[in-house]
Amino acid sequence: MEIGFDNALYIERQTEEILRRIKSAEGKLYLEFGGKLFDDYHAARVLPGFDMNGKAKLLRALKDETEIIFCISAADIEKNKMRADIGITYDLEVMRLMDSLAGMGLYVGSVVITQYARQSSADVFRRKLERRGVRTYLHRKTKGYPDETDLIVSDQGYGSNPYIETERPLVVVTAPGPGSGKLATCLSQLYHEYKRNNKAGYAKFETFPIWNLPLSHPVNVAYEAATSDLNDVNMIDPYYLEATGRTAVNYNRDIAAFPILKTMLTKITGESIYNSPTDMGVNMAGYAIIDDEVCRQAARQEIIRRYYAAACNFKRGTASQETVNQNRLLMQQQHLTSDDRPVVRAALRKAKREGVPAMAIELPDGTILTGKRTELMQPCASLVLNAVKHLAKIADDIPLLSHFTLEPILRLKSNVLGERDPLLTLEDVLLALSISAAMNPTAAVALERLKALADCEIHSSCMLTQTDENALKKLDLRVTCEPDYPTENLYYV
Numbered sequence: 001m002e003i004g005f006d007n008a009l010y011i012e013r014q015t016e017e018i019l020r021r022i023k024s025a026e027g028k029l030y031l032e033f034g035g036k037l038f039d040d041y042h043a044a045r046v047l048p049g050f051d052m053n054g055k056a057k058l059l060r061a062l063k064d065e066t067e068i069i070f071c072i073s074a075a076d077i078e079k080n081k082m083r084a085d086i087g088i089t090y091d092l093e094v095m096r097l098m099d100s101l102a103g104m105g106l107y108v109g110s111v112v113i114t115q116y117a118r119q120s121s122a123d124v125f126r127r128k129l130e131r132r133g134v135r136t137y138l139h140r141k142t143k144g145y146p147d148e149t150d151l152i153v154s155d156q157g158y159g160s161n162p163y164i165e166t167e168r169p170l171v172v173v174t175a176p177g178p179g180s181g182k183l184a185t186c187l188s189q190l191y192h193e194y195k196r197n198n199k200a201g202y203a204k205f206e207t208f209p210i211w212n213l214p215l216s217h218p219v220n221v222a223y224e225a226a227t228s229d230l231n232d233v234n235m236i237d238p239y240y241l242e243a244t245g246r247t248a249v250n251y252n253r254d255i256a257a258f259p260i261l262k263t264m265l266t267k268i269t270g271e272s273i274y275n276s277p278t279d280m281g282v283n284m285a286g287y288a289i290i291d292d293e294v295c296r297q298a299a300r301q302e303i304i305r306r307y308y309a310a311a312c313n314f315k316r317g318t319a320s321q322e323t324v325n326q327n328r329l330l331m332q333q334q335h336l337t338s339d340d341r342p343v344v345r346a347a348l349r350k351a352k353r354e355g356v357p358a359m360a361i362e363l364p365d366g367t368i369l370t371g372k373r374t375e376l377m378q379p380c381a382s383l384v385l386n387a388v389k390h391l392a393k394i395a396d397d398i399p400l401l402s403h404f405t406l407e408p409i410l411r412l413k414s415n416v417l418g419e420r421d422p423l424l425t426l427e428d429v430l431l432a433l434s435i436s437a438a439m440n441p442t443a444a445v446a447l448e449r450l451k452a453l454a455d456c457e458i459h460s461s462c463m464l465t466q467t468d469e470n471a472l473k474k475l476d477l478r479v480t481c482e483p484d485y486p487t488e489n490l491y492y493v
Contacts, residue, residue: 004294005049013284025201030186033174034206046222046299060104067109067168071175074122091125093176110135114181153267158191190268204280209234211248212286218299225306228326239276248278304341308480315483343459351461357486359383362457377424380468391449405432426471462486
């Protein structure tokens with residue numbers, strides 16, 4: 001993979017900027033931390049060279065100064081909101097992240113359940129945390145928000161929330177996803193700090209959009225595609241333009257909210273800290289791009305992937321037609337079509353020629369291979385087998401898996417588990433391959449080549465089962481699908 005982003009430079013510049021903001025706060029800095037702390041696949045895809053766990057590693061470099069507050073909305077707990085890219089609910093994601101951060105030596109001080117209104121599932125989550133020794137706070141909806149600033153910045157507004165006890169100069173306020181109440185938690189804490197005559201500041205760390213890239217830069221457009229379901233739109237920050245005479249990119253929600261936010265910050269701190277939403281940010285990612293064209297090409301592929309994801313979600317009933325249309329428009333604005341994704345053409349040609357669902361993969365050297373559904377296995381299973389055989393230079397006529405290995409799995413799926421369509425999934429085949437590797441040196445060589453598939457592009461002529469899609473994600477493959485079901489059956493998981 002060509003590298004377009006210098007991650008070491010990014011960590012260096014980002015650390016310097018955060019330390020500068022801590023110093024300017026003259027006390028405690030509440031840093032609203034957007035995006036993903038771990039597994040930031042989007043950033044890694046559009047900025048080749050970006051460490052998808054880099055933000056957490058950045059905090060580890062500041063661990064002696066840092067403590068972390070997690071926010072999670074009670075409404076999101078109640079409706080089992082999912083982190084789609086890894087397939088777990090927000091409450092489980094909070095606990096997963098806390099374990100990961102603790103394993104890195106970082107201090108998680110507390111969890112705040114926001115927008116609390118006695119939701120029973122939120123109460124269960126709170127009890128679960130408290131019985132494991134985690135300090136948990138409840139924040140209810142802020143009275144008067146967002147228009148009645150005098151009420152918001154009062155003892156009846158932010159003052160009605162309990163004060164979160166913190167110990168260190170950098171307080172990172174983060175969450176499992178958007179809409180979790182990070183900003184309100186930061187402002188509530190600022191209100192309490194100033195009531196106690198403590199100096200404190202606020203800043204925001206959000207990787208995208210990258211403020212010092214052009215509005216139409218594919219990296220920024222890819223972010224807009226990624227958040228199209230939230231109706232996020234990138235815009236030139238008019239407040240930054242007015243204050244400095246230079247352009248900077250921000251997104252519509254932050255720009256729209258800035259006048260109210262500025263008023264509240266001024267009421268809390270007694271001074272006007274920021275002139276624009278861009279001023280609030282500490283993002284240095286734009287300074288670490290070392291090959292702009294590599295990042296442009298990577299982002300263009302992400303825009304196409306986001307279109308396919310929206311189209312498939314529309315078919316599943318989880319996305320609107322407006323979201324699909326918005327993603328199609330972003331593709332058109334970048335002069336992109338599905339033909340700019342080579343695996344699409346290859347998969348569709350294979351499916352048409354064979355008359356069955358098919359898939360294609362582009363290997364690191366540019367070679368494109370295909371696989372199809374067979375009498376034994378799903379197309380992604382046959383595709384991955386074809387790919388590792390190619391990488392291991394194993395001839396097509398040499399079988400990796402014997403019928404003695406596969407038939408017991410098929411009998412189990414059909415006769416014991418009662419599956420209606422007992423074809424071997426990718427996970428079934430990978431387990432069979434790992435067992436075969438203990439006795440078959442050829443299978444062992446092929447198994448070792450699985451790691452070389454990371455970051456390869458894949459396209460399917462139809463939507464995949466959740467089982468196969470999850471297995472491909474675990475291999476770090478970049479998957480798109482045509483928005484079509486492989487059968488006429490209504491029940492398809």
